[in-house]
Amino acid sequence: MDIGRRYEQVDPLTAIPLTESALTSVKRAVRQGYPNYKSSHLTEAIAAACGFASHAALRARMLERAPVHPDFALLEELPFLSRLAAMTGVPTSDEDLRGFSFDRLNYEGADVIPTASKGVTKVKYDGSRRRRAWRNVMVAGINAGIDQGLFTPRAGENSWPLLDPRYGDDGRTYRFMIEDIAAIASVHDADWDELSIHVALWPAIDGERWVRTANGGFLAGEVFASGWLERRDGAWLQVGDHPEFGCRKQRLDLIAALDIRPKGYADRGSFRL
Known part of the structure; x- marks a missing residue:
């Protein structure tokens, strides 16, 4: 994959929890635009949209997770x-490439996240x-918190828990x-649904x-990053002009080259005060 294209994907994306009800809602919405396609073909295409090699792989991942998480x-x-296109043998048209967007579908009140x-x-x-390295570290840390x-x-x-007895606040490492x-992270409730x-x-x-301090830097590890996850008006990693980031020189190229997909949020968005 071309690294520039990967990092500069800025079109609006819709996020969903991987639940039966959410996937059913997505399929129902997609079918409005593709009424004559086989159900199995749409099922496989939706799995690909979610980042999975097959519907079976998506189902396996769902079974690994507790329904409440x-x-x-x-x-x-x-x-x-x-x-x-691969399932049906019908090439993707220019009209599809220009016009199809999950962000514009009607989900009829389904559990989707802008x-x-x-x-x-x-x-x-x-x-x-x-900036790429900061992005990758933050996305990895947020993904891990969601996974756990x-x-x-x-x-x-x-x-x-609201109270961590070791530190007397509501954070968690x-x-x-x-x-x-190896990595370590901390999360704190920053109010207004931000983390x-x-x-x-x-x-x-x-x-x-x-790692619990805002400027932990090299005292926390050889690479250190901090930022905020917006969740009230949508879900995105807030990006300011100068994100907090420290990195040993010999680690920078490796971290900048990572390819980590956000789990249910955008990897960029407006900084909120």
């Missing part, structure tokens, strides 16, 4: 259209390795891996203490 996915148009913000087109990642059932991209859905890279997320890779011995 579903996984989340962004619905992407090009994988949907490509899989549909991810577009007013300033999304102003956020660029392709011109800076540091600590929170979701939906407003108000926090699942960690958690560990995870990015491939073979404050701090992430450190290759954490220091005392990283669990320092």
